[in-house]
Amino acid sequence: MTRVAGRNHWLHAAATGRLTAYHIDEHGRAVASMTAFGILPRFTGVAVHDAYSGYDGFTGCTHALCNAHILWEATGISEFDPHAAADGWADDLVTLLGNAHRWAAHWRDQGHTGLPGFKYDDLSARYDQVVDRALAVHPGRQTPARNLALRLQARKSEFLRFAADFTVAFSNNTAEQAVRMVKSKTRVSGGFRTLTGAQTFLAIRGYISTIRKNGLRAATELRNALLGNPWMPTTAA
Incomplete structure (x- = not known):
């Protein structure tokens, strides 16, 4: 602006x-x-x-969604939402996305155009586990934490597109x-x-x-x- x-x-x-x-x-x-x-x-x-x-x-x-925005959002939630801080899901999300970024760089250097199937499946399963934890910790009332979890759930393929297709940027x-x-x-x-x-x-x-x-x-x-x-x-x- x-x-x-x-x-x-x-x-x-x-x-x-x-x-x-x-x-x-x-x-x-x-x-x-x-x-x-x-x-x-x-x-x-x-x-x-x-x-x-x-x-x-x-x-x-x-469409692909910016993961840097999610890292900032999750970090803020971890710092200011006591329920998220107690469970640790937001910190785990930051760690997972950071690891996924490094995995993508590694496999790109090996000549791949996307994460191998077994590695993408592992990322996908870990992503779902973190989102499920977030939704369980933040039921019902709409809060920044729950809104983030719902967005991660609904738009998973767009957030992880960088891992499936290395021509797509992480952010x-x-x-x-x-x-x-x-x-x-x-x-x-x-x-x-x-x-x-x-x-x-x-x-x-x-x-x-x-x-x-x-x-x-x-x-x-x-x-x-x-x-x-x-x-x-x-x-x-």
Whole structure:
């Protein structure tokens, strides 16, 4: 979120290892803003994101959920929910996901495209055990802990997609990192005076980020763009 003309606006970022794009408008985090961004309505790959319900309306892509968000959420629950702390399920979830991330890295280095069946089945069974414990410890009333457990249960395949398919990232940290520089800028400046100014800044910032990801010099390619010869990636990635 950032300030534009004295009002809160939601900043959207889409990023891969080679591309970065930004969007901001008056619709905040609504589906209308995601649609106006123009990426998800026509995207057919795997979109890694948090579990915000607005993403679910885009059915042309495959969804994967960010495990870094779950690590942060589970850590907070372990620290502040006495029932979760007593049982230890939240800590065990953090340990399991961390191990799964390392397992994926190991098997990827061995030339695999996903965890071998026996290893994925083991991960899946351990995941179910932790979720079952969480639901037993937090019955009935909706609390942050129970809500997390229900989300983990309902969207298991999306949380574990990184383990089944090594082309899928463990988290959406690539997009989170793309947002940090913009957030730092607005903390210093206090925001943008106009929406047009914000959109122009983000277009330039996305272009510079993409240039650098592709191993090019920003100053050279900005000069080329001003001379009417902007660099463009040959293929999407």
